[in-house]
Amino acid sequence: xxxxxxxxxxxxxxRFSIYxxxxxxxxxxxxxxxEVDTSKVWMETDDVTTCIRGRSEHxxxxxxxxxxxxxxxxxxVVFNGTFSVGCPGDSEGNSYxxxxxxxxxxxxxxxxxxxxxxxxxxxxxxxxxxxxxIAEQVEVAxxxxxxxxxxxxxxxxDGDANDVFKTLEQSFVNVYKTxxxxxxxxxATISANSPSKKEAI
Amino acid sequence: xxxxxxxxxxxxxxRFSIYxxxxxxxxxxxxxxxEVDTSKVWMETDDVTTCIRGRSEHxxxxxxxxxxxxxxxxxxVVFNGTFSVGCPGDSEGNSYxxxxxxxxxxxxxxxxxxxxxxxxxxxxxxxxxxxxxIAEQVEVAxxxxxxxxxxxxxxxxDGDANDVFKTLEQSFVNVYKTxxxxxxxxxATISANSPSKKEAI
Ligand SMILES: [Ca+2]
Numbered sequence: 001x002x003x004x005x006x007x008x009x010x011x012x013x014x015r016f017s018i019y020x021x022x023x024x025x026x027x028x029x030x031x032x033x034x035e036v037d038t039s040k041v042w043m044e045t046d047d048v049t050t051c052i053r054g055r056s057e058h059x060x061x062x063x064x065x066x067x068x069x070x071x072x073x074x075x076x077v078v079f080n081g082t083f084s085v086g087c088p089g090d091s092e093g094n095s096y097x098x099x100x101x102x103x104x105x106x107x108x109x110x111x112x113x114x115x116x117x118x119x120x121x122x123x124x125x126x127x128x129x130x131x132x133x134i135a136e137q138v139e140v141a142x143x144x145x146x147x148x149x150x151x152x153x154x155x156x157x158d159g160d161a162n163d164v165f166k167t168l169e170q171s172f173v174n175v176y177k178t179x180x181x182x183x184x185x186x187x188a189t190i191s192a193n194s195p196s197k198k199e200a201i
Numbered sequence: 202x203x204x205x206x207x208x209x210x211x212x213x214x215x216r217f218s219i220y221x222x223x224x225x226x227x228x229x230x231x232x233x234x235x236e237v238d239t240s241k242v243w244m245e246t247d248d249v250t251t252c253i254r255g256r257s258e259h260x261x262x263x264x265x266x267x268x269x270x271x272x273x274x275x276x277x278v279v280f281n282g283t284f285s286v287g288c289p290g291d292s293e294g295n296s297y298x299x300x301x302x303x304x305x306x307x308x309x310x311x312x313x314x315x316x317x318x319x320x321x322x323x324x325x326x327x328x329x330x331x332x333x334x335i336a337e338q339v340e341v342a343x344x345x346x347x348x349x350x351x352x353x354x355x356x357x358x359d360g361d362a363n364d365v366f367k368t369l370e371q372s373f374v375n376v377y378k379t380x381x382x383x384x385x386x387x388x389a390t391i392s393a394n395s396p397s398k399k400e401a402i
Contacts (some may be wrong), residue, residue: 001233015353019281024226046392048392049355082354117249126329187388189250195227
């Protein structure tokens, strides 16, 4: 039995921004976008954030690529976003779920070496086992070699942007597969080229 | 009866960053910080974010003040943070819970008029009624006159920064008071002085 008003497609979304800390931030963003193929995701930009939606692999592929192409400029750039799945009634962009699984930007992204410092938090909604589920993803990050430590409200990951995004994607997918109608959010703050450990706030 | 290992203080925290989109972003941040009295919150900054912890009113007072003093420069500035309460085992900074409720930065903050566009999302963990609880906070924002519309994964608020922060704080407090051991996260992306509706990503 299937609810008529409920999306069963498991469409994944990410609402995010890229912050280049430079006077020509617009140029950095537009140049990065020109290098990214976004044709496999639904995409909408407003004055606060951009929202992309589609199959999990393409959402992560596009988010990673936009960040990497902005960060390879050596400008201090931060990605700040929330990945989500299972929001009830959530169907806009469902046509993108029929795309095949070939990632359009992976080849270009893996050529770039960008060191990042990252803080992530997982929010499995409506799930009494959520603390255990979160703890399991810390183990995933340790296996990937990206886990650095726990901090208040978040886990810290360090390493190459491609490796860190791999951990983000694997953790998110693991959590949303915990059950058929799971509703999960994952926040990520990913920083590259920070001038010092003292200047962030 | 009281668990020994469990904090009952309901300490509130916010892990956030301020992003001034300018070459002299460090100066903008440091100048803003100089104008803010942070003595009533526990505070720790690393290379990705800053974490403040203490009584709810002081966490919101300090977060708002740092953002407003950065944004009054007219530089495009974004606040991106997650407010949290009820994280199990969470006690560092508990001594700050004995501070009185007088807000140290409110007087200076309300003098500044900064228009903001904001997207917020509420995550009441381990709560089967979470969708209803979220819907109730939309009504709070409507009463405050700050609610603009729902977008994918978030609610959009617009208006003066002081009014928007009032909605953020009221919504967060309403949700964490739903029960004694609630665990709640609320993300907020708050943008001021954006050059156009086309340039955000
Ligand atoms: Ca902008």
